[in-house]
Amino acid sequence: MADVAVTPRRRRPPQAWDRLKRNRVAIAGLVVVAMIALVAVFAPWLAPYDPAEQFPEGLSQEGRPFGPTARYWLGTDLLGRDLFSRLLYGARVSLLIGVVANGAALTIGAALGGVAGYFKGWAGAVFMRFTDMMMAFPALLLAIALSAILRPSLWIVALVIALVNWVWIARVVYSQMLALSAREFVEAARAIGVPTGRLLVRHLLPHVIPTLLVWGTLGISTTVLFEAALSFLGVGVRPPTPSWGGIINESQSYFLEAPWLVAAPGVAVLLTSLAFNLVGDGLRDALDPQMRGR
Amino acid sequence: MASYLFVRLGQAVLVLLGIVFLTFFLAFIVPADPARMIAGQSATVETVQRIRHELGLDQPLGAQFWRYLRQVARGDLGRSYAQKVEVAALLRSRFPATVQLMAAGILCELLIGLPAGILAAVRRDTWLDRSVMVGAFLGVSAPQFAVGLLLLYLVAFRFALLPLGGYGSLAHVILPALTLGIAGGGWYARVMRSAMVEVLSQDFVRTARAKGLPPAQVVSRHALKNAVLPIVTMVGLDFGTFMGGVVVVESVFGWPGIGQLAWQAIQIVDIPVILGVVIFSAIAIVTGNVLADLAYPWLDPKIRYQ
Numbered sequence: 280m281a282d283v284a285v286t287p288r289r290r291r292p293p294q295a296w297d298r299l300k301r302n303r304v305a306i307a308g309l310v311v312v313a314m315i316a317l318v319a320v321f322a323p324w325l326a327p328y329d330p331a332e333q334f335p336e337g338l339s340q341e342g343r344p345f346g347p348t349a350r351y352w353l354g355t356d357l358l359g360r361d362l363f364s365r366l367l368y369g370a371r372v373s374l375l376i377g378v379v380a381n382g383a384a385l386t387i388g389a390a391l392g393g394v395a396g397y398f399k400g401w402a403g404a405v406f407m408r409f410t411d412m413m414m415a416f417p418a419l420l421l422a423i424a425l426s427a428i429l430r431p432s433l434w435i436v437a438l439v440i441a442l443v444n445w446v447w448i449a450r451v452v453y454s455q456m457l458a459l460s461a462r463e464f465v466e467a468a469r470a471i472g473v474p475t476g477r478l479l480v481r482h483l484l485p486h487v488i489p490t491l492l493v494w495g496t497l498g499i500s501t502t503v504l505f506e507a508a509l510s511f512l513g514v515g516v517r518p519p520t521p522s523w524g525g526i527i528n529e530s531q532s533y534f535l536e537a538p539w540l541v542a543a544p545g546v547a548v549l550l551t552s553l554a555f556n557l558v559g560d561g562l563r564d565a566l567d568p569q570m571r572g573r
Numbered sequence: 574m575a576s577y578l579f580v581r582l583g584q585a586v587l588v589l590l591g592i593v594f595l596t597f598f599l600a601f602i603v604p605a606d607p608a609r610m611i612a613g614q615s616a617t618v619e620t621v622q623r624i625r626h627e628l629g630l631d632q633p634l635g636a637q638f639w640r641y642l643r644q645v646a647r648g649d650l651g652r653s654y655a656q657k658v659e660v661a662a663l664l665r666s667r668f669p670a671t672v673q674l675m676a677a678g679i680l681c682e683l684l685i686g687l688p689a690g691i692l693a694a695v696r697r698d699t700w701l702d703r704s705v706m707v708g709a710f711l712g713v714s715a716p717q718f719a720v721g722l723l724l725l726y727l728v729a730f731r732f733a734l735l736p737l738g739g740y741g742s743l744a745h746v747i748l749p750a751l752t753l754g755i756a757g758g759g760w761y762a763r764v765m766r767s768a769m770v771e772v773l774s775q776d777f778v779r780t781a782r783a784k785g786l787p788p789a790q791v792v793s794r795h796a797l798k799n800a801v802l803p804i805v806t807m808v809g810l811d812f813g814t815f816m817g818g819v820v821v822v823e824s825v826f827g828w829p830g831i832g833q834l835a836w837q838a839i840q841i842v843d844i845p846v847i848l849g850v851v852i853f854s855a856i857a858i859v860t861g862n863v864l865a866d867l868a869y870p871w872l873d874p875k876i877r878y879q
Contacts, residue, residue, distance in 0.1 A: 333714065411584065412591040417854040419817025420835065424847045427601055428840045504716055508821055511718045514839055517689070527719060531825075538726045546720025552714035560710070 295489075305561020311554035312360060316446045319370040326337040326364035327352070334359045335460055344537050353543050357533055362540065365521040366547055373523040373551055374438045377499040383441035384496050384502075388448030389487065395449075396456025397479060406453065413446040426514040438516050440505050442556035448494050459486055489566040500552040502544045507513065507548045521547045585859045590642075596848045597641045602609055609817070629711050645852065653838070659863040663834060670740060671830030674823065675754070677746045679808060681754025685712075686761025693762065694769030694800075695792060696714035705762060718805030721752040721825035735811060738827040749826045753818050757811065764807055768800040776798075797860035805872060809865025816854040 292298045296530030299305055318325060328334075337351065338344060353362040360564065395406035425439045460483070468478050509515030510524030518525055523544040534555035629640050633648075644651070650660035695707040728748060729737040732767055735744050772778065773796055781791045816832070823832030831850055838846035 304703075369695065371862065373588055375697060394826075407592075408584070408587060412588045414590065415588045415818035415855055415858050416595075418814070419818065420851050423820065423835065423839060424596075424851050427847055428844060435848055502716060504714070507716050508718065511716075511836060512821065512836060512839060516672070524716070531722065534722050535730050537701070538723070541719055541722045541726070545716055545723065547820060548716040548719065549711070549714055552716075553710055556710050556714050569694070 295565045296364075299561055302555055302561045305565075308554040308557030308561065309367030312548060312558055315370055315551055315554065316374060318367055319374045322367045322371055323549075326361075326367045328361040328364045328554045330364040330368040331519050332360060334361070337361065344540065345532070345540055346537070353536070354539050356530060356540055357537075360567065362526070362543060366523070366543060369544065369547065372433065372459060372516050373503050373506060373548070374521060376433065376440065376516075377502045377551075379434075379508075380437040380440035380444065380538075381495060381498045381502045382451040383437065383465075384445040384498060385448055385491055387441065389452050389484075389491055391445070392449035392522065393456050393479060393483065393487065396434040396485065397460050397475075399457065399460070403453070403457075406449075406456045410446050410450055413443075416443075419441045419505065422505065422509060423512060423514055426509060431560060433516055433520065436506060437507060439509075440502055441537060443506075444498060444502065448491070448498070451490055455487055455490060456483065459483055469534075493559055493563045493566060496555055498559075498560055500555035500559065503548060503552045503555065577796055578867075581863055585863050588859055589856065592852060593642055593645050594638065596851055597638055599644040600844055600848050606675070626660075632794075650849040650852065653843055653846045655838075655841050655843045655846075660845050663846065664831060664849055664853050667829065667831045667834050670828060671819060671823070671832060673746060674749055674819060674828055674830055677750035677813065677826065678753030678818075678822075679759065679811070682757030682761055683752045683804075685754050685758030687765050687801075689758065689799075690765025691769055691797070692852050693766040694773060695788075697770060702766075706766070709759040711837040712755045712762075714759075715755060715823045717756055718825055720755055721822055722749050724752060725826070740827075740829050749822050749828055752825070753815070757815070758817065761804065763808065764803055765800065768803050771795060772796045772800045802869070802872060805868050806865050807863045809863075809868075812859075816857065817838075 285295035305556040334355065337355035344355045344357055344359070347349055349352065351361050351363065353366065355364065356362055376430060391406065395403050422439045422443050425442070426436060429435050429439070465478070467481065468482050475483070506515055506522070507527075508520045511528045512524075513528055515524055518529065526544040527541050533542045613716040629637055629865065632640075648661050650664070652658065653663060656663070675805055676810075689705050689709065693702040696702050724798075725737060725748060729735050735747055736742075739745050778791060778796055781795045782788070786794070819830065820832035820835050823830050827833070831853065835847060835850040837843075838850070
C-alpha cells in the first residue's frame, strides 16, 4: 500500500548532460580531453627526462637520433633530447594557447556580437561590414604576417589567434541576439526599467551560453591546429619551449631518416584536435536536440 | 539584378579597402622603424634618413596612407627588402604554380568530400554513416604539415610511387593536392551530408520515390542539384582557408608558388612580400566570394536576385 501512496517523482525532461552521456563518441572525446589536460598539468612528474636536456648518449655514433628504444620511449630528436618528454611538455603549450586564445576570442566575439545584435541599426550594419572584411582575410596568413612582424612569444601567438578567430563567434552570437532581443521577456525587462548593461549580462547572456560552450569547444580544436601550423612555420612558439608544431619544424630536414619525429607530434596534434571536435559536436547535439544528426 | 550586382561589388571594394588599411597599419605602424629594416643594421644615419624620405615615412599618416593606397591601386606592392625586386613581379611569377595547386586541391576535396557526404546521407544512421563522419572529423583534425610530410615519407620515399617534392608534372601535384584535399574533404563531407539529409526529407523527393524512380536516380537527378548549393558558397568562402593551407603545403613540398614565397619571406621578415601575399590572397578571396554569389542564382532559379 505504501508504494501506492508514494508521490511519483516528477520526471524531468532529459537534460543536456544525460543526452551527452549517451553519446559514446563524445564521451570518448571527453576522456581524451581529460587525459591531455592531466598530462599538461602533471608533465613535470610524468616526463621521464627534462625536455631540454641534450643527452650525448641520445645520439648514435654518427650523430643520428634514435628511434623508439626502452630508454627513450618515442626516440630522441636531432639534439639527443627525449621526444616523449618533449611531447608531454608540448601538451602544455597546445592547451594553454588553445584555452587562452579561444577564451579571448569568445570574450571579444560575445561582447561585440552581442552588443551589435542587441542595438541593431547602424551598430549592426557597421558590425556586419567589419566582420565581412575580417572573414575575407586569409586567417592563417594574417596570423603569420602579424606574428612574423611582432616577434612571436607564447602570449603574442595566443593574442594573434584570438584576433583572427573571434569573428566567427561574433557572427553566431550576433544572429542569436537579433532573435532574442525581439522576445517578450526582453521587452518586459526594459519596461520595468532594467538598465541595459544588466539586461545584457543577466538576462540575455545566459541564453547564449550554450552556443558559446559549443563554439568554444570546437574553437579549441581549430586553435590547436592553428598554433601547430604557426609553430611549424617558425612564427609560433619559440624554441626551446617544446611545442608540437615546433618539434616537427625542427625535425623537418631529417624526417626521411627519422619519421617518428614527425609522426609522434603529428598524432598528438591530431588526437587533441579530434577530441575537442568530438566533444564540441556532442555538445551541440546535446544542447540543441533539433540539430541532432545534422 | 543590376542593383544586386552593384551592392555586392560595392561591398567587395569596401572589404578590399579595409584590407589595404590593415596591411598598411601592419607595414608602417607596427615595426619600430621600417627604414632601418630596409637599410640594414650597419647603415649610416644619413642612409636611413634618405630611405625614410623616399618611403614618405616623414609625412603625416593620412598622406602616407593615401600614397600607399594609390600605389596598391596601381598594382605596386613595393619592393622586396631581401631580393630587391618588385613584389608584384614576384607574385606574378609564382601565381601559375599556386593556381595549379589550388585547382587540384579543390578537385581533391570535392572528390573526397561529396561522395562521402552523399553516401553518409543516403545511408543515414548506419555504421557507414558513422564511419564516414568519424573519418571526416579525422580529416578536419589532422595537421596538414604532418599529413604532408608523412605522405611524402610513405608514398614518395618508402614506396617510391611519386616524386619527392618538386614541380612540373602531374605526378608532382598529386601529394600536395591530396594533403589539401584531406582536410577540406572532411568539411565538405559534413556539409554535403547535412544538406543532403535536409533535401531527402522534402516532399518532392517523396514524390519522386512514390512514382517509382530507382533510389540512385532520386539522388542523382532530384536531390543532388538542390543539395549542392551550400557547397558552391563553400568553395567561394574556402579560398581564405585554402590560402593558409597553401603556405603550409607549399613549404612542405617545395612547391614554387605564392605560399612558398610567403614562407621564405617570413623567415627573413621581408615585410613587403608578406603583406603583398596577404593583399593578393585577400583579392583572391573576395573574388571567390563574389563569383560564388553570382553562381548562386544561376544554379538556383528560386533565388534569382530578390
